[in-house]
Amino acid sequence: MSKARRLSSLVVGDVQADRVVPPTGFTAQLTLFAAGAMAFLAVFALALSLASGRLAARWGAELAQSATLRISAPTEQVDAQTAVALSLLESTPGVASARALSAAEQRELLAPWFGPDLPIDTLPIPQLIEIVETDEGYDAAGLRLRLQAEVPGAVLDDHTRWRRPLEKAATRLRLLGWVSIVLIGAAMAAMITLAANAALAANAQVISVLRLIGAQDDYIASAFVRRFALRALSGSVVGTLVGALAILLLPSSQEEAGFLTGLGFEGVGWFFLALIPFVAVGVAYLATGAAARKTLSELS
Amino acid sequence: MIELEKIAYSYGGGELLNDVSLKLAPGSFHFLTGPSGSGKTTFLKLCYGALIPTAGQVQLFGKDVRTMTRDDHAMTRRQIGVVHQDCQFLDHLPLRENVALPLTVSGRDSLEQHSNLKELLSWVGLGHRADALPPELSGGERQRAALARAVIMSPDVVLADEPTGNVDWEMSQRLLQLLVELNKMGKTILIATHDLNLIRSAKHHVQARVLRISGRKLQLAGADL
Ligand SMILES: Nc1ncnc2c1ncn2[C@@H]1O[C@H](COP(=O)(O)OP(=O)(O)O)[C@@H](O)[C@H]1O
Numbered sequence: 436m437s438k439a440r441r442l443s444s445l446v447v448g449d450v451q452a453d454r455v456v457p458p459t460g461f462t463a464q465l466t467l468f469a470a471g472a473m474a475f476l477a478v479f480a481l482a483l484s485l486a487s488g489r490l491a492a493r494w495g496a497e498l499a500q501s502a503t504l505r506i507s508a509p510t511e512q513v514d515a516q517t518a519v520a521l522s523l524l525e526s527t528p529g530v531a532s533a534r535a536l537s538a539a540e541q542r543e544l545l546a547p548w549f550g551p552d553l554p555i556d557t558l559p560i561p562q563l564i565e566i567v568e569t570d571e572g573y574d575a576a577g578l579r580l581r582l583q584a585e586v587p588g589a590v591l592d593d594h595t596r597w598r599r600p601l602e603k604a605a606t607r608l609r610l611l612g613w614v615s616i617v618l619i620g621a622a623m624a625a626m627i628t629l630a631a632n633a634a635l636a637a638n639a640q641v642i643s644v645l646r647l648i649g650a651q652d653d654y655i656a657s658a659f660v661r662r663f664a665l666r667a668l669s670g671s672v673v674g675t676l677v678g679a680l681a682i683l684l685l686p687s688s689q690e691e692a693g694f695l696t697g698l699g700f701e702g703v704g705w706f707f708l709a710l711i712p713f714v715a716v717g718v719a720y721l722a723t724g725a726a727a728r729k730t731l732s733e734l735s
Numbered sequence: 736m737i738e739l740e741k742i743a744y745s746y747g748g749g750e751l752l753n754d755v756s757l758k759l760a761p762g763s764f765h766f767l768t769g770p771s772g773s774g775k776t777t778f779l780k781l782c783y784g785a786l787i788p789t790a791g792q793v794q795l796f797g798k799d800v801r802t803m804t805r806d807d808h809a810m811t812r813r814q815i816g817v818v819h820q821d822c823q824f825l826d827h828l829p830l831r832e833n834v835a836l837p838l839t840v841s842g843r844d845s846l847e848q849h850s851n852l853k854e855l856l857s858w859v860g861l862g863h864r865a866d867a868l869p870p871e872l873s874g875g876e877r878q879r880a881a882l883a884r885a886v887i888m889s890p891d892v893v894l895a896d897e898p899t900g901n902v903d904w905e906m907s908q909r910l911l912q913l914l915v916e917l918n919k920m921g922k923t924i925l926i927a928t929h930d931l932n933l934i935r936s937a938k939h940h941v942q943a944r945v946l947r948i949s950g951r952k953l954q955l956a957g958a959d960l
C-alpha cells in the first residue's frame with residue numbers, strides 16, 4: 436500500500452482493518468492518558484519557550500543603548516570634563532555614538548523621583564552621557580582605565596553588566612523549553628512504542644492468522660497504527676485544551692510586570708499551540724508503525 | 736504451480752525430509768500420507784512457502800521461495816488455499832467475517848463477493864451458523880469453515896492438512912466430497928492425512944495419486960493400500 440493511501444485510510448478510516456484487531460480496553464486508556472499528559476506538559480514547555488524568547492528579545496533590544504557615563508565634578512569643572520569625556524569616547528573603538536544629555540532631558544529623568552520642579556541648575560547634579568555601542572561592543576575595563584586617568588569624576592554605568600547575563604539566561608531558558616518539548620515528544624514516542632508492543636504481543640495470534648490468510652504487513656500494521664494515532668489525537672487534544680486553559684487562567688499581567696505573568700500565547704504562539712496535537716499524532720504514527728514493522732519482520 | 740526439486744528439510748536436529756521432488760500438475764488430486772510425525776505438515780508448509788527448504792529449490796508460481804519478499808509470500812497465500820491442521824480463526828469475529836477475511840485483507844471485499852460468501856457458506860453447510868463466533872463451533876464446523884475460508888479467493892491450489900482430523904466418519908466423507916467437488920471444478924488438491932480409510936473411500940469418486948513419506952523420502956504409493 437502506498438504511503439498516501441495509508442495516510443488517507445488513517446484519516447478516513449478503514450473500518451475493516453480496525454475490526455480485525457480485537458478491542459483492547461486498558462492499553463487504550465493508558466495511551467490516551469499518556470498522550471493527554473504529554474500534551475499538557477508540552478503546552479507549558481511551549482509557553483516557557485515563547486515567553487523567555489520574548490524576554491530575551493526585549494532585553495536584547497534594550498542592550499543596544501546600554502551604558503551611561505556619569506560625571507560628578509565640582510560645578511566649574513563639569514563642562515570641561517564632559518568635553519574631554521566625549522572626545523575620549525568618540526575615539527574609543529566599539530562606541531557607536533556618545534551624547535551628553537541636555538538639562539531638560541536630565542530633569543525629565545529625575546522627575547519621577549524628585550518632582551518636576553527640581554531646580555536642576557542650582558544642584559550639583561552629575562552630567563549624564565549616553566553611550567550607544569556597536570554590535571561588537573567596547574572594552575569596558577580599558578575604557579574605565581582611560582577615564583580614570585583623564586576624567587577623574589567619571590563613573591561608567593555599564594548596564595550590559597547585569598542585563599547581558601539576564602538576556603543569556605532568558606535565551607538559555609528558551610533553549611531549555613525547546614529541549615523539554617523534544618524530550619516530551621521522545622518520551623511520548625517511548626510510551627507509545629511500549630504500548631504498541633504490548634498490543635502487538637497480546638494480538639500475536641490474530642497477527643499469525645492474518646499472515647496465514649495472505650494479509651500483507653502494511654495492512655496488519657495499519658490496523659494498529661490507526662488505533663494508536665487516533666488515541667494520541669484525542670488524548671493530546673484534551674491535554675492541549677486543558678493546558679491552554681490553565682495558562683489563560685493565570686493572573687493577567689500588567690505591562691512589563693515580569694516574567695511569570697508573561698507566560699502566555701500571542702500571535703504565532705497560538706499556531707505552535709495548535710500544532711501540538713498534530714505532532715502527537717505524527718509521533719504516534721511513526722512510533723507505532725516502527726514497532727509494528729519490527730514485530731512483523733521478526734515473524735515468519 | 737508448485738514445484739519442489741531435490742529439497743531437504745531439517746528443523747535443526749536430524750533431517751526430516753531428504754531429496755524430495757514433486758511437481759503438482761494443474762487439476763491433479765493428491766493424497767499425502769505417512770505416520771504421525773513423519774513430516775506431512777512440514778511438507779505442506781514447504782509447499783506454500785511457510786518454510787524454506789534447507790537444501791534444494793521450491794518454486795511457487797514460477798518464483799523461487801528464497802528470493803520472495805514478505806509481500807510476495809502474502810500474495811502467494813492468496814493463490815494457494817490452505818486448510819490448516821489447527822484451523823485458527825479470529826475469535827472475536829463471527830464466522831461470516833472470518834470466512835471473508837482473505838477478501839477483506841486483500842481489499843476485494845465487495846458487495847458481489849457477499850453473495851458469493853452466502854453461497855459458499857451454504858455449500859459447506861454453514862449457512863445457518865454465519866453469525867456464530869468460532870469458539871461456538873464444533874470440530875466439523877470449524878473444519879468446514881476453514882475449507883470455505885481457504886477457497887473464498889478462488890485459489891488454483893488447495894492444500895488441506897488433516898482436514899478430517901477430529902471429525903466423525905460421516906463428516907469426513909462430507910469434507911472429502913467438498914474437496915472432490917473443488918477438484919471437479921479444476922482446482923489442484925493436495926490432502927495430507929494419516930487416515931488410510933479416507934484415501935480408500937476417495938478412490939470411488941476421484942482419480943487420486945497417493946504420496947507417502949517414508950524414510951525421509953517421498954514415494955508414490957501403489958494400489959496396495
Ligand atoms: N517448529 C518445529 N520445530 C522443531 N521440530 C518440529 C517443528 N514442527 C515439527 N517438528 C518435528 O518435525 C517432525 C514432523 O512434524 P510434522 O511435519 O508436524 O509431522 P506430521 O504432520 O506428519 O505429523 C516431528 O517430529 C515434529 O516433532
Ligand SMILES: [Mg+2]
Nearest residue numbers: 775776820896
Ligand atoms: Mg501434521
